[in-house]
Amino acid sequence: MSSFLKFAYELLSQVVYNIVSWLVAFLNLFITGWVQYFLIFKTYFFSFGIPQKILSILLMILLFAIPVTILILLVRKAIMHHQLKADKTDNAALYKEIGRLNKQVLSLMDEKNSILALKVNAMGGTKRIPYVGASALTDDVIPTLDNVTGGAGAASGVSGVAATVEGASSEAMSAGPVSQAVLDHAPVVKAVVTEQKDKVLTSRFPKLTLVDQEYADYQYPVYDDEVTLEEFVNRYRLYAASQLGLYYTPEIIRRFVAGMASSKLLILEGISGTGKTSLPYSFSRYLNNPATIVSIQPSYRDRTEILGYFNEFSKRFNETEFLRALYEANYRPDPTLIVLDEMNLARIEYYFAEMLSVLEMPSKDEWVLDLVPTAWDGDPKLLDAGKIHVADSTWFIGTANNDDSTFTITDKVYDRAMPIELNERADAFECDPQPGCDVTAEHLQYMFQRAKVEHPISDEMLDNLQKLDQYLQTRFKLAFGNRIMKQMYDFIPVYVACGGTELGAMDYIIARKVLKKFESMNVSFVRDEITGLINYIEKTFGKAGMEDSKAYLHRIQNLY
Template identity: 80%
Template sequence: MSEFLKFAYELLSQVVYNIVTWLVAFLKLFITGWAEYFLIFRTYFPTLEVFAKILSVILMIILFAIPVLLVIILVRHMILRHQLKADKTDNAALYKEIGRLNKQVLSLMEEKNSILALKVNAMGGTKRIPYVGASALTDDVLPTVGEVTSGKGLAEAAATAAGAGAVAAGAVIAAAEGGVAGAAGVPSAAAMASAPVVNAVISEAKKNIGHRFPKLTLVDEKYANYQIPEYNNDITLEEFAEGYRLFAASQLKLYYTPEIVRRFVAGMAASKLLILEGISGTGKTSLPYSFSRYLYNPATIVSVQPSYRDRSELLGYFNEFSKRFNETEFLRALYEANYREEPTLIVLDEMNLARIEYYFAEMLSVLEMPSKDEWVLDLVPTAWEGDPVKMDGGKIHVSDATWFVGTANNDDSTFTITDKVYDRAMPIELNERADAFECDPQPACYVTTEHLEYLFQKAKVEHPISDDLMDKMQKLDSYLVTRFKLSFGNRIMKQMYDFIPVYVACGGTELDAMDYIVARKVLKKFESMNVSFVRDEITGLINYIEKTFGKAGMEDSKSYLRRIQNLY
């Protein structure tokens, strides 16, 4: 035991010694040590140069300011703490005032809800829905809970809804559905007894709302007696592409080179999403517009806004109050495409003013589905009587005849198009205007999407990619993987198999088609890399392309690489 006491004494004495030593050192640092500091200052100050003297004075001021600042903070904290303790009465009064104001806010909100209920009842007709808030403002006697939830009150609401408009009917649904549940969300006995009446009210009100998709209903009426035109299903792809170029020039005074037209048509074969890039004034928007005029099916042009963040910007949303769907032109065009046999183009003008992967995300996912039967969008959870004909259970089908064409500028006002979007789309660059030319008037062309898809498949059979070109592609792929960790990828390879044969069928060569795919789909990934570290490797890549494809081959890819190399 004596040994333990000796151990404890020695240990605790050492702890106390260290604490006292720290306190003494702290006091000496900020209080008693100033005599030594000034002695050192006086010893060195006369021997210092002018600049060193200024620095020494600044150093002494900083050392003096530290304890002064600590004292000020401590005193301020003590004063504030004292004031808080002295103001207990004032604080209590403040808390009471805050509580009183909160009660006033709740009272005003209740009054607002009561006035809204009055307004809804006034729109419904002479009889009112039994509502406690409205009765409190207009009646001397408040209705009981039994009166509110009874079948009699709900039946009166149903009778009122029968002659009301869409807004009043929506209010009936809200009132009837709300009357079933009790205050805590548990149905009362009276509410359960009146459940059949409630269902009848809801059903009747839904009928009286009318069409909750008015624009889509007008589309149904438009095509009720639609006469199918006589289509030209004997045309070839080359005739189709050249016919459009002559139509745009003769009818609309818009001029495009054969290469641009071939890329556009071949891009339609490779993807349902095309992105037209280039400087302003080169005809990015007019290209899909004139192409749709050539097909007798004018495109719908949607001007993308910077505020677009989700699917509701494109598809619209269901308004719970009016019980109608706020439809957009995008949704109307998407729905109308289910009636048309010819291709439908929907143009997203300035599509990168907002982030494409935000507002267009669901459409990108839908278009990736392997089965066209899975190309559906959920608009509303359930089907109602009077919904558009082409809707199924609140869902709308994305027709295989629909193509989405986005125009994009690359400047400070736009977002960068990510690889996720580029991989799924077919980019087409328009950086210069074609020269004007004279030609005979060219009529428009009636052609079905089915025939166009047949021509795409026929091109893959008649113009398959040659084995020699495939071998060179594999070598280039291996080179890119080894030197740059870049690869064609499965999606790009699939697009290449679709794009090149159609480009050849439109009058081009397979080397030019592959050159374009490699430049726009593979080498474009250099823009997201730190090219300054691989600038010399790019020179080697250019030399490898010339060695593999010849000096005159792959000019588009080589010029693109040189531009990237000079840019960085």
């Protein structure tokens, strides 16, 4: 036994010795050892150079920071432990309050279920109404009141409507004398309204169905089919000034109307505040058909951003205002403008690619967009097997700023569109109030065609254009295709019919559609050649003409 006690004594004494040694070493490391540290520091510090002195000071600071950090952490832990211990009664009260609130939530849920049960009883149903979205996961049908309540709800709903009308009629009679005709027609009117609401609720295109209902009894105005292009343009300028306080130069309006004759897509460019958005807005108000303004977001990536998409879960089509305006244009004979505001905040050739391709189709019957693969009962009237037709009376107007927040408009878009620059502010002027103008898109197109007959491009101008084309191909390897030529044949006659000159129209087209291609070239290598081009333009078209083209070339030349 004495041997075991000796063993235990030696073992435990060694353990205690090691613990004491560790504590002494710890104290010596962080507390009592500082005297030795400073002696060592003092011994070597004065013999060091400047870099060594800086490093030795940093080393001492780091050594001092370690125990200070440990001490701070220990103090913070002690304080937090003390606070939690002191708030023990408050925490218990908090847990009790949370439990009470949970009981209230359960009570409110029970009350909500009771109210839903009362609604089912009021509809005459004996079954609980399921979640409508659940049927969309398994059934390929549109959820309706009949297939939700098993048919009983629809019948009782009709009887409920009749009872409502009957009660309203008796209430009106008690209030005073009422026309018997009103009472006779009240159930009919109520039934029609109920039927329209049911159509909207059961349609997978509710916005487009509302458009059908709006135009069911629409009274179209008397359209003016005698107005000429020059009168049309002048009256709009007076209307914008007198009715809306917006002022535009005749030149801008001529370019805008001529641009409508040459392309279904117009791009309004220029500095902020020159009226890029207000121009199509006021023009549509002048036509008594307000434009739909769609604000383009930087996140737009594909066609679903502007056309919407079909939700497979809810069996509804997520419609957009762009789609509604596109559909409504099929009802209206007058021109419809859809404004893509800040259209180059996203890449146009991404979200607008399908529309660009459709508008290039030679036959208007091919201007269709697929929305859904098949037709359903209850779809809007003007949808053809899930396809929507792009009406010939529709124009797309895009506004664009050229700054760091926008994307560059590519040649693919520019070639298909007609750019209109608004860099000048028109002076205000006084005029008498001018009313709007009701004109059909068919008559507007007729005026465009008539202008091509009455104001064809002269042979002299075509010869000069051919010479310029050959010069550009020889010196700059720059050519333009048939699309630009077609736009030129449409733009120039209408521009002249609106009160402009043939040379002014040719100047604008060459500057905006042909010479603009210099921006995609390395102009620094052909800067000297641009001077020769300016001289050639003056020689061919005259020194007093083509001012817009020469100014554009000077601007390009000064950029490099």
